[in-house]
Amino acid sequence: LRFPQKLWRMVESDRFPSIWWSEGGRCIAINEELFKEEVLGRAGPPRVFPAMKKMKSFIRQLNFYGFTNMKRDCQRSASLPEFLAEEAAAS
Known part of the structure; x- marks a missing residue:
């Protein structure tokens, strides 16, 4: 699977509490320290x-696919409307 598909599955899964959809489902939020431990580590x-x-x-890959970084409360989030539209169309 390519990076966007892996990312989608990871965010949709309950297996990784370090990454989730933000309120409203337009952004991906990441608890960076937990993500480093449970995914990258x-x-x-x-x-x-x-x-x-x-x-x-990981951030470089997000940027490559057009995500942007938004820092809030020591967590990272990334947003890309096309990502949501592409995955909705594939479902």
């Missing part, structure tokens, strides 16, 4: 993003 399978070990790499 995971040693064994199944690793969601096998090649990524640093938050900087």
Whole structure:
């Protein structure tokens, strides 16, 4: 799966409390410290993003796909309306 599909599945899953839809579902919110531990720091399978070990790499991928960073209360969130539209069309 490509990055956007993996991201979508991760945000939709209850398995990763470090990343979720913001209120209203227009942004992805990330608890950065927990995300580093449970997603990027995971040693064994199944690793969601096998090649990524640093938050900087994850943020770079978000930026590559057009997400923008919005800092609020020490958490990161990213928004991309096309991401929501694309996933809605695929469902």
